[in-house]
Amino acid sequence: MERIKTAWISIIVGSILMLLKFWAFNMTESKAILSDALESIVNVVAAIVALIVLRISIKPADRDHPYGHGKAEYFSMAFEGGLITFAAIAIYYESIRALIKGIELDRLSDGLLIIAGCGVANGILGLYILRTGKKLNSLTLTASGIHILSDFWTSVGLILGLFLVTLTGLNWLDPITALVYGAVLLYSGYKIVRQSMGGLMDEEDFEVITKVGALFQKHVFPGIIRIHHTRVIRSGSYHHIDAHVVVPEYWDVEKAHNETSRFEKSVIKEYYSDGEIHFHVDPCRQAYCEACDVSDCPVRKKIFIERIPFSLEELTDPNEPEKFRV
Numbered sequence: 001m002e003r004i005k006t007a008w009i010s011i012i013v014g015s016i017l018m019l020l021k022f023w024a025f026n027m028t029e030s031k032a033i034l035s036d037a038l039e040s041i042v043n044v045v046a047a048i049v050a051l052i053v054l055r056i057s058i059k060p061a062d063r064d065h066p067y068g069h070g071k072a073e074y075f076s077m078a079f080e081g082g083l084i085t086f087a088a089i090a091i092y093y094e095s096i097r098a099l100i101k102g103i104e105l106d107r108l109s110d111g112l113l114i115i116a117g118c119g120v121a122n123g124i125l126g127l128y129i130l131r132t133g134k135k136l137n138s139l140t141l142t143a144s145g146i147h148i149l150s151d152f153w154t155s156v157g158l159i160l161g162l163f164l165v166t167l168t169g170l171n172w173l174d175p176i177t178a179l180v181y182g183a184v185l186l187y188s189g190y191k192i193v194r195q196s197m198g199g200l201m202d203e204e205d206f207e208v209i210t211k212v213g214a215l216f217q218k219h220v221f222p223g224i225i226r227i228h229h230t231r232v233i234r235s236g237s238y239h240h241i242d243a244h245v246v247v248p249e250y251w252d253v254e255k256a257h258n259e260t261s262r263f264e265k266s267v268i269k270e271y272y273s274d275g276e277i278h279f280h281v282d283p284c285r286q287a288y289c290e291a292c293d294v295s296d297c298p299v300r301k302k303i304f305i306e307r308i309p310f311s312l313e314e315l316t317d318p319n320e321p322e323k324f325r326v
Helices: 003-030 031-057 072-101 106-134 139-168 175-201 206-219 252-272 310-318
Strands: 226-235 238-247 276-282
Touching: 003 031, 003 139, 031 072, 031 106, 031 175, 031 226, 031 238, 072 139, 072 175, 106 139, 139 175, 206 226, 206 238, 206 252, 206 310, 226 310, 238 252, 252 276
Parallel strands: 238 276
Antiparallel strands: 226 238
16 A cells, blocks of 8 residues: 555665764764764654554554544654654753853764755655655644655755855854754644644644535535535544534425435535535525526426525535524
């Protein structure tokens, strides 16, 4: 499976880069390079956890987990964010101690070449993992790819800082560079933890709702009058979509079931992720006539004027649209 293969590639490449960075630190005694090496430990441990979590998350739904195992991916993200934060704290400790005691650097130019090579490899790895994560809609791989790419850009800043140390001979700039690196890591860790908490608590994602609404609009047909109270529960790459659909009040149960099922299938067929849709059916109560394009309606009170496009506000409103309420 491609997800598992990508996780293994991340572990192997990350381990090689980690060893190279510690070699560069051992050669130079640079705290800035140490900070990059500590970040590589996070990458490798996070990749191992991601591999374990991916194996869990791809398991199908069962009696004990009727919504599947996809939520496990959010735990992987939270763990990775915590590791990043811990690495940042360790970097601050070492850097502040170096500022107080002073630091002697050696063979910094050689260390710079190693770190530059590792940075390029990290950039390529991050792009590959991010692309795969988005293609497979894997939260774990996407978060890992974003993290590794951010590591690439902080490595670029680190290289510039060390180059400045080489030019000026001011060794105290090395731990200052490491402190800046640590601040970037703290922010990165916060963002990952924040995203994972949002997923675990089913925080509303307006970007996802917008995509759902666009598909509703594309596949709507006469009889699917309005849609509101749309909710999406994300269980990893599997999405559970709930919504209230207003249908003609004269439809019997079988007709309402068949038509909404047809609508569900057409929408989920084009949805960007694996998932399912459950519709709650509401009767029109003859309040939607001007926006209802059912041509042979026997209970119509007003003539049809136009079908109004679904708005994000209407789709997420737990109540029926205010202008149609009776």
